[in-house]
Amino acid sequence: MTGGDTPFGLTRLHDPDQAAAHTWWRDAVIYQVYPRSWADSDGDGIGDLPGITARLTHLGDLGVDALWLSPFYRSPQHDAGYDVADYRDIDPLFGSLADADELIARAHKLGLKVIVDLVPNHTSSEHPWFVEALAGAPGGPERARYIFRDGRGDGSEPPNDWRSVFGGEAWTRVIEADGRPGQWYLHLFDVTQPDLAWDNEEVRAEFVSILRYWLDRGVDGFRVDVAHGLVKAPGLPDWPHRPGGLLEVTSESPFWDQDGVHEIYREWRTVVEEYDSPERILVAEAWVRPAERAARYVRSDEFHQAFNFDFLETPWRAADLREVIAESLRAGDSVGAPATWVLSNHDVLRHASRLGLPQDGERPNGITADDPQPDAELGLRRARAATLLMLALPGGAYLYQGEELGLPEHTALDAHYREDPTFFRTSGTEVGRDGCRVPMPWAGDAPGFGFGPTGATWLPQPAVYGDLAVDQQRGVAGSTLELYREVLRLRRSLALVRGALDEVSGLGDDVVAYVVTSGEQRTLVLANLGGEAVPLPPEATVLVSSAPLDGETVPTDVTVWARLP
Numbered sequence: 001m002t003g004g005d006t007p008f009g010l011t012r013l014h015d016p017d018q019a020a021a022h023t024w025w026r027d028a029v030i031y032q033v034y035p036r037s038w039a040d041s042d043g044d045g046i047g048d049l050p051g052i053t054a055r056l057t058h059l060g061d062l063g064v065d066a067l068w069l070s071p072f073y074r075s076p077q078h079d080a081g082y083d084v085a086d087y088r089d090i091d092p093l094f095g096s097l098a099d100a101d102e103l104i105a106r107a108h109k110l111g112l113k114v115i116v117d118l119v120p121n122h123t124s125s126e127h128p129w130f131v132e133a134l135a136g137a138p139g140g141p142e143r144a145r146y147i148f149r150d151g152r153g154d155g156s157e158p159p160n161d162w163r164s165v166f167g168g169e170a171w172t173r174v175i176e177a178d179g180r181p182g183q184w185y186l187h188l189f190d191v192t193q194p195d196l197a198w199d200n201e202e203v204r205a206e207f208v209s210i211l212r213y214w215l216d217r218g219v220d221g222f223r224v225d226v227a228h229g230l231v232k233a234p235g236l237p238d239w240p241h242r243p244g245g246l247l248e249v250t251s252e253s254p255f256w257d258q259d260g261v262h263e264i265y266r267e268w269r270t271v272v273e274e275y276d277s278p279e280r281i282l283v284a285e286a287w288v289r290p291a292e293r294a295a296r297y298v299r300s301d302e303f304h305q306a307f308n309f310d311f312l313e314t315p316w317r318a319a320d321l322r323e324v325i326a327e328s329l330r331a332g333d334s335v336g337a338p339a340t341w342v343l344s345n346h347d348v349l350r351h352a353s354r355l356g357l358p359q360d361g362e363r364p365n366g367i368t369a370d371d372p373q374p375d376a377e378l379g380l381r382r383a384r385a386a387t388l389l390m391l392a393l394p395g396g397a398y399l400y401q402g403e404e405l406g407l408p409e410h411t412a413l414d415a416h417y418r419e420d421p422t423f424f425r426t427s428g429t430e431v432g433r434d435g436c437r438v439p440m441p442w443a444g445d446a447p448g449f450g451f452g453p454t455g456a457t458w459l460p461q462p463a464v465y466g467d468l469a470v471d472q473q474r475g476v477a478g479s480t481l482e483l484y485r486e487v488l489r490l491r492r493s494l495a496l497v498r499g500a501l502d503e504v505s506g507l508g509d510d511v512v513a514y515v516v517t518s519g520e521q522r523t524l525v526l527a528n529l530g531g532e533a534v535p536l537p538p539e540a541t542v543l544v545s546s547a548p549l550d551g552e553t554v555p556t557d558v559t560v561w562a563r564l565p
Helices: 049-054 056-062 097-109 128-135 201-216 261-272 291-298 309-313 318-334 376-391 421-425 480-493
Strands: 009-014 029-033 066-069 086-090 113-118 171-175 181-186 221-224 281-284 340-342 396-400 500-505 511-518 521-528 541-545 558-564
Touching: 009 318, 049 056, 049 097, 056 097, 056 480, 086 097, 086 201, 097 113, 113 201, 201 261, 221 261, 261 281, 261 291, 291 318, 309 318, 309 340, 318 500, 318 511, 340 376, 376 480, 376 521, 376 558, 480 541
Parallel strands: 029 066, 029 396, 066 113, 113 221, 221 281, 340 396
Antiparallel strands: 009 500, 171 181, 500 511, 511 521, 521 558, 541 558
């Protein structure tokens, strides 16, 4: 399939970086585990570290390279552990430090790396530092660790007009020691998550110490929460817009993607590079546009990886996907960094549901039983196709727990079960993220679908999870679980994502297609997003497809990998 002997055109998008040393993270597939929803060992209905350890063989059998653990630190759990009260201890809800050590050791024995979440933008309001800040005087060193300011006018108005990502104002006024209302503190998220002041040297030194603490315990890296948010613009100027999601030019806001964040991460990179056997990594959660600004986070002296949220947010339309893939590869190549692809995580609608919605509107932040429902069959069909496309692209990829089962969003969760602070801070106008955080189903016929020994689950599971449980799909040809296992096996055996990538033109406007050249092996990756079946080139030999083919043609919403001579 070359420009010379076929009617199709090939345009080179990406050449492998021959100068870069091949290290595990450059093309790793990393699996996100949400601890409270993975597996429960003690019967309280909440997942825990021993439960994770007991189920790690599932990840070994799946064929991933590493797991990323969402926060397990000591926390009052106002935002599912992203409100940290002690960065050096495990919340009793999840276990103990000994349990963490055992998990890390077991994962390493299975050949799995372990990435842990780090939350540096804010602490819990129950963190000792913030307790000291509330007891301290305005202008004192205790408050200098956070962003405290006097109010406007007579002090009764917030210092500026910033809004919280979770809804409502981003400022809360405190009561001073004399019992009178006093200063205000900034919380870009929940009121229980006060923002740290990253121009404070004590804050910077503390997080370097936290990095070393967990590196010394054997973790292989850190996923850094809100990596684009640590530094705020001088003077904290007004900005009356809602801060969530991907902005067209993120750095136009005074609290996202400020240039000062990069100095912090250059220091962190020097710390993790002291631990080089094996190489440890930093991963940025940075909701940043345009791609050129996002690429700055993965320069050679900063993060190793950054999630490609532009790809996650792209609708299921061929032109949009071709554009974001090409732009992402160009931006990464400009700084010598691999792309990092992702379709789902704990903050967004699962892609098996998201892709079953109309693709011409904004992604909703949660769905209720009163909302238009996703087309479950269409969503799963597209999700499988999207995954095959993603896993063929150069670089690394992240999977979210349960996507290998085709789990949909829970779209009928009653309000009284909800815990996401977004739901409460917006009075329910934004549903929030609980629907993508429902406990994993392991055994279709067991209480709680095998989540724990008592059948209890902290969030109820939809009935369809029983049919999608691990034991209902393991060994079943054509199941989503077996599709993931086969694709991950092929991805590794073909060294697919280490090759050169050419975009294929001439197959139709609704087709996204590439040829990957790795050594002597050439592989066609073709995703048909149109309404008509697309014929495969006659010289192509099918390796795997996201759904059965129609003879020698690729049906609608199907991706195929095929060997070329």
